[in-house]
Amino acid sequence: HPELLDWLAVEFVRQGWSVKAMHRLIMNSNVYQRASVVDAPAAAESDPQNTLWWHFPRHRLEGEAIRDAALAVAGELNPKMGGPSVFPELPPGMASRGGWKTSEEADRNRRSVYVFVRRNTRYPMFEAFDICPRRDVTTSPIQALTMLNSAPALEWAEGLAARVLEGSGDNREAQIAVAYRLAYSRPPTPEESKLAFDFLQRHRAIVAARARSGGKLAGMASLPAGVDAVDAATLVDFCHMLINSNEFVYMN
Incomplete structure (x- = not known):
């Protein structure tokens, strides 16, 4: 958009060549803040290639951003x-x-x-x-x-699980809500809550069987007092799943 680029160049000079001011201007704009979710059938039909920028183009985070995000949610x-x-x-x-x-x-x-x-x-x-x-x-x-x-990915999952336990205790529904808040910065939908609860119930049985057979369990550097090792390992695996999801790795 040549006219927009010309205007931005003039505005850049007017703002004293401030890169921070230019970042603020662009990132607070309506077009930059659009969601990448395609929820307008009429727009999708008339402009399937998104040439008019009616939604944000979905893209994967760079490796550096993925690592920083995972370290952040793991605390x-x-x-x-x-x-x-x-x-x-x-x-x-x-x-x-x-x-x-x-x-x-x-x-x-x-x-x-x-x-x-x-x-x-x-x-x-x-x-x-x-x-x-x-x-x-x-x-x-x-x-x-x-x-x-990779070892770092497993450590990130353990760190996230530890933060979830700290914020929710042993209540499964609360664990799911806190995990979603930390990983995705949003609450889970009712359907997601049900799917996550069912997964934790089923996966706990798998982890318990692994423990009985002497298999190695995912864990934490220091297990909180009163927390069952099988429950903790189940939660670590759930958190590992969250940081492997498209929503975590892709910018929406």
Whole structure:
């Protein structure tokens, strides 16, 4: 839209070349704040390609944003600003590559903008989710496996479950409500609440059977007093599911 770009350029100069003011202007605009949910059949029929921007284009978050969001909902994000680059823990087998020296625990959970970047040793999660030099947007099995099986993803699920227990105790309905609030910043719908409750009931039986057979359970660094290990493991798996959902990984 050439006329809009010209107007924005003039406004940028008028605001004293303030990038922050330009960000505020764009992000408070009606078009930027539109939802990506397609709930207008007439508009979808007349403009299926969204050339008139009647809804926000749905897109996946970058790997850095996914990591920061997961650390935030787990209560583990370190908001410290400035300082040298940080080195999150690498998967087994990569620890000695490229002189990557894992940072102390507090620093390794700093925001992803501070994660060290090296061409021959890139952080695996970011590479799976299309880190630069070329910022493509792909969907691959590696991304799903990273969010399902990597040690950080499991730690994020455990951290989220611990926050849910802290805010709801052992009440299943309250756990579901708090988990949705933390993960999605919204309450669950009645249908979602029912599906989640049914899942927790069914999955608890699976986890209990695994415990009886001596299998390893998902857990937390420190189990809250009075919380059953099977119940905690069930909740961790539920939280793991939430951070693997499209709603968590995609911008709506």
